[in-house]
Amino acid sequence: MSTRVAVITGSNKGIGLAIVRALCKQFEGDVFLTARDVGRGEAAVQALNAEGLKPMFHQLDIDDLNSIKTAADFFKEKYGGVDVLVNNAGIAFKMADTTPFGIQAEVTVKTNFFSTRNMLTCFSELIKPGGRVVNVSSMVSVRALNQCNPDLQQQFRNENITEEELGDLMQRFIDDAKKGEHKQCGWPDTAYGVSKIGVTVLSMIHARRLSKERPNDGILLNACCPGWVRTDMAGPKAPKSPDEGAITPVYLALLPPGAKEPHGQFVSEKTVQKW
Numbered sequence: 001m002s003t004r005v006a007v008i009t010g011s012n013k014g015i016g017l018a019i020v021r022a023l024c025k026q027f028e029g030d031v032f033l034t035a036r037d038v039g040r041g042e043a044a045v046q047a048l049n050a051e052g053l054k055p056m057f058h059q060l061d062i063d064d065l066n067s068i069k070t071a072a073d074f075f076k077e078k079y080g081g082v083d084v085l086v087n088n089a090g091i092a093f094k095m096a097d098t099t100p101f102g103i104q105a106e107v108t109v110k111t112n113f114f115s116t117r118n119m120l121t122c123f124s125e126l127i128k129p130g131g132r133v134v135n136v137s138s139m140v141s142v143r144a145l146n147q148c149n150p151d152l153q154q155q156f157r158n159e160n161i162t163e164e165e166l167g168d169l170m171q172r173f174i175d176d177a178k179k180g181e182h183k184q185c186g187w188p189d190t191a192y193g194v195s196k197i198g199v200t201v202l203s204m205i206h207a208r209r210l211s212k213e214r215p216n217d218g219i220l221l222n223a224c225c226p227g228w229v230r231t232d233m234a235g236p237k238a239p240k241s242p243d244e245g246a247i248t249p250v251y252l253a254l255l256p257p258g259a260k261e262p263h264g265q266f267v268s269e270k271t272v273q274k275w
């Protein structure tokens with residue numbers, strides 16, 4: 001049997017690094033720490049080596065389609081696909097950042113939603129039977145959804161929403177934000193929150209597609225929240241350590257063979273949440 005492989009995006013620090021650490025201990029196969037910056041990635045690999053762990057490394061910038069395709073080709077060639085994919089890479093502007101809201105919306109939705117979508121587009125067919133896909137979203141997505149106007153809420157909860165329609169909605173948010181009209185158009189005042197609505201709904205769309213197109217492959221795909229975690233993104237006041245933040249993503253990445261659920265859900269504290 002070929003070697004199993006797990007790939008984690010944005011894993012040179014924070015929750016991603018903690019997910020790599022946990023999978024190095026618990027996953028039977030090769031674990032790939034990936035980073036957009038090779039220097040930061042290799043430094044993170046060395047830090048885990050010093051703990052006696054042996055992750056592998058591949059460059060992967062989710063904002064760069066060529067980088068995604070190069071990585072996808074590598075995993076296809078070397079491993080014949082991927083067993084576990086954790087889409088963890090994400091960004092957030094700091095509260096104090098004075099960048100205009102329209103730009104924050106564009107930049108945040110680009111990485112967190114559109115680039116994660118590119119990852120799923122390029123890696124979906126590589127996911128092997130029995131594979132697990134985990135998209136790191138946030139509880140903030142649930143809060144932001146509940147702050148959308150009723151029409152938007154209905155669209156984001158619609159089980160028939162297509163990936164294209166979701167992409168159009170994300171683009172509409174960016175356009176409305178750039179015009180300074182997002183609030184009057186029914187959007188919440190959070191670019192990060194809307195980007196994570198996109199990640200959660202995208203996960204549900206991809207899970208439904210897997211169930212339809214590969215019903216016998218036993219692949220489970222979910223979105224999750226790691227909790228509020230002490231990282232460069234969330235700051236020092238958060239209650240959870242990165243290793244604690246990794247617990248739910250790792251639980252979803254290691255759902256046992258033959259498990260049928262959760263699938264297409266938003267999961268927090270290892271528990272399916274209402275969307």
Ligand SMILES: NC(=O)c1ccc[n+]([C@@H]2O[C@H](COP(=O)([O-])OP(=O)(O)OC[C@H]3O[C@@H](n4cnc5c(N)ncnc54)[C@H](OP(=O)(O)O)[C@@H]3O)[C@@H](O)[C@H]2O)c1
Pocket residue numbers: 009010011012013014015016035036037040060061062063064088089090091111115136137138139225226227228229230231232233234238
């Ligand atoms: N911390 C929390 O409380 C919390 C709560 C809910 C959800 N989350 C989510 O959890 C995930 C990890 O967050 P974190 O708190 O660990 O943040 P973090 O410490 O800022 O780490 C983010 C990671 O993503 C990487 N990244 C950003 N853009 C990338 C790109 N284009 N391509 C590849 N990697 C990229 C960063 O790489 P660089 O080092 O090169 O910048 C870094 O490794 C994010 O999706 C975040 O939204 C976090």
